[in-house]
Amino acid sequence: MPIEVNGKTLETDEEGYLSNLTEWEPAVAGIMAKLDNCELTDSHWEVINFLREYYEEYQIAPAVRVLTKAIGKKLGPDKGNSKYLYELFPYGPGKQACKYAGLPKPTGCV
Secondary structure, three states: OOEEEOOEEEOEOOOOOEOOHHHOOHHHHHHHHHHOOOOOOHHHHHHHHHHHHHHHHHOOOOOHHHHHHHHHHHHOOOOOOHHHHHHHOOOOHHHHHHHHOOOOOOOOOO
């Protein structure tokens, strides 16, 4: 199902992930969040931006366990835990946050 972002039509796969990762821009996250009835806060953006940096460095979207540990190292233990991440991304911090960040589905996610 394609999404409309700033007058452009972007293709997504059957689960809503961008087909072309280079087409991502911050407005993509906003549109995807709106489709999930989610309002993005600074806390969401902290995780989204972290994921984009992680992907740029390692060329892989981290599985949720790796994501939790890496966020804890960078942003502190109060944010590097499953409870916090699931509050932000109730459909799964790996899957939902990666989708908003314009990244592929993390390995190990079903």
